[in-house]
Amino acid sequence: MxxxxxxxxxxxxxxxxxxxxxxxxxxxxxxxxxxxxPNGAGKTTVFNLISRLLEPNAGAITFxxxxxxxxxxxxVVTLGIARTFQNLGLFxxxxxxxxxxxxxxxxxxxxVLPLALGLGWGEERRAREEALGVLRSFGMEALAxxxxxxxxxxxxxxxxxxxxxxxxxxLLLLDEPxxxxxxxxxxxxxxxxxxxxxxxxxxxxxxEHDMSLVMEICDHIVVLDFGRKIAEGPPAEIQRNPxxxxxxxxxxxxxxxL
Amino acid sequence: MRGVLFxxxxxxxxxxxxxxxxxxDLYLLSLAAANVIAAVGLALLTGFTGQLSIGNxxxxxxxxxxxxxxxxxxxVEFWVAIPLAGLLSGLTGFLLLIPALRLxxxxxxxxxxxxxxxxxxxxxRWASVTGGYQGMRVPPARxxxxxxxxDVAMFYLAxxxxxxxxxxxxxxxRSRVGRAFIAIRDKPAAAQACGVSLTRYKALAFFLxxxxxxxxxxLYAHVVGYISPSEFGLGKSINLFVMIALGGMASLxxxxxxxxxxxYLPHWLSGIRGLQDVLxxxxxxGIVVFMPYGAWGxxxxxxxxxxxxxxxxxxxxxxxxxxGRTR
Amino acid sequence: xxxxxxxxxxxxxxxxxxxxxxLILIYKTTHILNFGxxxxxxxxxxxxxxLLTLFRWPFPAAVLGAMVAxxxxxxxxxxxxxRWARNAPVTSLFIATLGVGMILQxxxxxxWGYDTKPFPYALRGRPLFLGDVVLRQHDLLVLVVTVLxxxxxxxxxxxxxxxVAMRATSQxxxxxxxxxxxxxxxxxxxxxxxxxxxxxxxxLVAPIVYLDLTSMILxxxxxxxxxxxxxFTSLPGAVVGGLLLGVIENLxxxxxxxxxxxxxxxxxxxxxxxVLVLRPHGLLGERTAGGHG
Ligand SMILES: Nc1ncnc2c1ncn2[C@@H]1O[C@H](COP(=O)(O)OP(=O)(O)OP(=O)(O)O)[C@@H](O)[C@H]1O
Ligand SMILES: [Mg+2]
Numbered sequence: 027m028x029x030x031x032x033x034x035x036x037x038x039x040x041x042x043x044x045x046x047x048x049x050x051x052x053x054x055x056x057x058x059x060x061x062x063x064p065n066g067a068g069k070t071t072v073f074n075l076i077s078r079l080l081e082p083n084a085g086a087i088t089f090x091x092x093x094x095x096x097x098x099x100x101x102v103v104t105l106g107i108a109r110t111f112q113n114l115g116l117f118x119x120x121x122x123x124x125x126x127x128x129x130x131x132x133x134x135x136x137x138v139l140p141l142a143l144g145l146g147w148g149e150e151r152r153a154r155e156e157a158l159g160v161l162r163s164f165g166m167e168a169l170a171x172x173x174x175x176x177x178x179x180x181x182x183x184x185x186x187x188x189x190x191x192x193x194x195x196x197l198l199l200l201d202e203p204x205x206x207x208x209x210x211x212x213x214x215x216x217x218x219x220x221x222x223x224x225x226x227x228x229x230x231x232x233x234e235h236d237m238s239l240v241m242e243i244c245d246h247i248v249v250l251d252f253g254r255k256i257a258e259g260p261p262a263e264i265q266r267n268p269x270x271x272x273x274x275x276x277x278x279x280x281x282x283x284l
Numbered sequence: 285m286r287g288v289l290f291x292x293x294x295x296x297x298x299x300x301x302x303x304x305x306x307x308x309d310l311y312l313l314s315l316a317a318a319n320v321i322a323a324v325g326l327a328l329l330t331g332f333t334g335q336l337s338i339g340n341x342x343x344x345x346x347x348x349x350x351x352x353x354x355x356x357x358x359x360v361e362f363w364v365a366i367p368l369a370g371l372l373s374g375l376t377g378f379l380l381l382i383p384a385l386r387l388x389x390x391x392x393x394x395x396x397x398x399x400x401x402x403x404x405x406x407x408x409r410w411a412s413v414t415g416g417y418q419g420m421r422v423p424p425a426r427x428x429x430x431x432x433x434x435d436v437a438m439f440y441l442a443x444x445x446x447x448x449x450x451x452x453x454x455x456x457x458r459s460r461v462g463r464a465f466i467a468i469r470d471k472p473a474a475a476q477a478c479g480v481s482l483t484r485y486k487a488l489a490f491f492l493x494x495x496x497x498x499x500x501x502x503l504y505a506h507v508v509g510y511i512s513p514s515e516f517g518l519g520k521s522i523n524l525f526v527m528i529a530l531g532g533m534a535s536l537x538x539x540x541x542x543x544x545x546x547x548y549l550p551h552w553l554s555g556i557r558g559l560q561d562v563l564x565x566x567x568x569x570g571i572v573v574f575m576p577y578g579a580w581g582x583x584x585x586x587x588x589x590x591x592x593x594x595x596x597x598x599x600x601x602x603x604x605x606x607x608g609r610t611r
Numbered sequence: 612x613x614x615x616x617x618x619x620x621x622x623x624x625x626x627x628x629x630x631x632x633x634l635i636l637i638y639k640t641t642h643i644l645n646f647g648x649x650x651x652x653x654x655x656x657x658x659x660x661x662l663l664t665l666f667r668w669p670f671p672a673a674v675l676g677a678m679v680a681x682x683x684x685x686x687x688x689x690x691x692x693x694r695w696a697r698n699a700p701v702t703s704l705f706i707a708t709l710g711v712g713m714i715l716q717x718x719x720x721x722x723w724g725y726d727t728k729p730f731p732y733a734l735r736g737r738p739l740f741l742g743d744v745v746l747r748q749h750d751l752l753v754l755v756v757t758v759l760x761x762x763x764x765x766x767x768x769x770x771x772x773x774x775v776a777m778r779a780t781s782q783x784x785x786x787x788x789x790x791x792x793x794x795x796x797x798x799x800x801x802x803x804x805x806x807x808x809x810x811x812x813x814x815l816v817a818p819i820v821y822l823d824l825t826s827m828i829l830x831x832x833x834x835x836x837x838x839x840x841x842x843f844t845s846l847p848g849a850v851v852g853g854l855l856l857g858v859i860e861n862l863x864x865x866x867x868x869x870x871x872x873x874x875x876x877x878x879x880x881x882x883x884x885x886v887l888v889l890r891p892h893g894l895l896g897e898r899t900a901g902g903h904g
Contacts (some may be wrong), residue, residue, distance in 0.1 A: 109477050116471075128475070131463075143452070382884075382888060562714050565712070573699075
């Protein structure tokens with residue numbers, strides 16, 4: 027097993043608060059890895075560090091043998107890392123189709139001047155076909171013209187995931203993909219994530235509070251508390267780990283879910 | 285497709301205007317044309333990319349003086365002078381990129397205001413070139429070796445430039461560039477995660493806005509024939525902002541409508557002596573109250589499918605034909 | 612020379628500061644940038660002029676009258692206009708304030724005409740000499756008023772129920788509403804307070820710039836600049852920003868060769884860009900949480 031992504035000594039401070047504290051972990055190619063922890067543990071911050079939206083105070087991030095910290099945020103997706111956001115990252119005033127097209131922004135080659143002159147529509151048309159094809163493969167082609175903000179919350183989350191796929195990533199970062207969903211929707215989403223891995227060979231790093239989902243689909247789990255890694259291992263081990271149970275016991279929501 | 289049809293129809297109608305219009309009408313329309321280009325330029329920046337600017341009159345000034353000086357000293361043709369003036373202005377647009385990469389909202393607005401103020405303060409003090417406070421005469425435009433001195437010819441030039449600029453804007457807005465602009469405006473972090481470079485697209489937005497506004501300035505200079513610094517102050521920047529806000533700033537028809545409306549409003553009101561400022565102010569308030577998302581937002585709202593569906597049958601059929609929605 | 616420039620800069624700067632306070636009071640609770648503030652302040656100052664010349668009120672009474680008129684005007688603008696436009700995005704709302712400003716300008720023109728009026732100084736006694744620094748009594752008054760107003764606002768926000776409610780509303784409108792604060796009334800109050808203070812500033816500026824329909828506009832632009840320099844949401848920031856602005860402007864005007872000296876406004880604005888680039892939320896502004904969650 028070789029690591030696709032590896033993080034070492036990663037540290038991020040906000041003023042006096044250390045949100046991520048000397049974190050080490052790695053994600054093997056082809057796996058679904060869970061990153062869990064109580065509220066405020068620093069999970070989203072880790073995602074923001076990997077997507078280069080935040081600058082770490084210390085540590086290293088390596089992706090496919092390259093030093094990720096040498097790249098600006100908009101290049102991360104070109105390297106093969108796409109993500110979704112905890113509070114929805116869809117562009118509300120764009121249609122679903124246009125959202126998907128922003129998702130494959132980096133695939134466009136034509137220059138600005140030809141575009142302004144009305145050339146380069148061939149590329150645009152091919153991109154549309156491709157986006158519609160992807161939507162169709164997930165049974166969502168009817169959504170294409172709908173403004174993103176008018177869709178139900180769960181659908182928006184699914185669309186955002188599809189948008190991330192438009193970049194043909196090797197690694198997908200999912201920040202709470204089933205938050206706010208009911209049991210049926212959650213089951214569909216679980217299927218969805220599995221399919222992405224099985225059919226497209228995409229590696230997944232998943233942040234999620236829904237423990238049954240995490241335990242069901244993850245191959246490996248990393249547990250954070252106060253920015254530190256407190257445990258790591260296969261789901262069955264994590265479920266029995268006393269430190270993990272303790273961390274979650276401190277937080278009622280976590281206890282109810284675990 | 286229907287949109288294209290209507291646009292062609294509109295341009296055709298405008299092209300026929302000189303058949304009956306008086307020279308003053310043509311002058312006003314040419315003025316409106318310059319304002320349309322400037323408003324579209326501001327809409328690209330503020331409406332689509334979300335970068336608040338209340339300093340765009342600075343670009344207008346650079347374009348106007350640029351064009352006037354280029355024609356005066358180089359004697360080049362209109363169709364060379366206008367793009368050159370636009371380019372000159374476009375390049376100064378990059379100056380604002382430094383603050384734009386760090387600032388948002390009101391802070392950015394003040395930085396743009398500072399730019400506009402700097403330009404309008406510097407112009408009169410550089411009197412040897414700009415003619416100081418008195419301003420300068422703009423030599424007549426040269427086109428195909430002739431001096432353009434009648435209003436009909438100027439009107440056709442203005443119309444042609446406007447059609448070209450609006451088409452360029454339309455093409456860009458519908459491409460990946462327009463999508464990237466909107467993405468940056470609404471969710472900058474998500475935009476970056478999708479691979480959109482903030483630096484690059486903000487730079488592009490400022491360049492395009494300055495380019496369009498500069499071209500508008502060049503056109504304006506030729507239309508009015510005489511320019512002075514006081515026309516390009518904060519008042520003009522705000523005027524441009526009002527155009528796009530009244531028309532609906534995140535669309536293309538919006539700034540066009542807003543620019544035409546605001547060009548004509550003072551003219552309509554000038555008949556009512558003593559009351560024009562009151563009516564002007566009241567019009568601004570009324571539009572904000574009754575059309576909070578601008579005229580185009582208003583049109584869109586009242587032509588939404590569910591609204592149209594409630595119309596009586598024959599009217600509905602007509603409306604659906606016009607709107608291009610046959611179900 | 613230096614001392615003199617600094618002292619008169621401070622006096623001019625406090626005027627920008629008080630003007631800015633009025634703007635920020637409105638902005639903090641309603642998120643509306645009142646672009647008509649200059650015209651509204653002009654109108655209220657004309658009320659003081661009316662009271663002084665026609666009714667021969669003593670200066671302090673006339674200023675008080677103008678402040679009350681300003682407050683009423685503010686409340687009226689909020690209830691009569693802004694309340695109706697609340698569906699509009701904030702970027703359009705400022706256009707409504709601009710509209711109000713135009714109407715007020717027109718009305719002021721009808722009533723008071725278009726020529727420039729002299730406006731009396733509150734104190735016109737002998738200037739004070741501190742070493743080689745000359746301080747006009749009016750400047751001293753302005754400085755004292757600035758300190759007093761800052762103190763009053765500080766006490767208001769710290770200790771009174773209304774002040775706390777205003778702070779709550781500015782921090783989180785929805786939460787304030789849920790806590791039972793009538794945010795509509797707080798908005799009206801902020802408008803009243805903002806223009807009451809604006810009127811006071813107007814009466815102190817008018818003797819210097821004289822009074823006509825447009826004399827407040829440049830002062831107002833400087834006040835906006837001062838507010839942004841200080842952080843736009845911070846009341847002490849507004850005063851600090853104003854003072855800095857006044858001093859820097861004066862020093863530039865005083866020390867630069869006469870060819871460049873008239874460009875002092877440009878210089879000040881360029882300086883503001885530099886400050887903002889280094890500190891994107893101004894000198895004392897609150898940093899909004901830049902989370903990417
Ligand atoms: N931009 C920021 N500025 C300041 N503090 C921040 C910022 N982003 C996150 N924090 C703080 O860092 C800590 C970790 O936050 P983070 O969002 O990473 O937690 P999380 O594990 O994703 O929690 P949740 O499960 O609630 O989403 C929290 O205390 C949070 O308040
Ligand atoms: Mg989180």
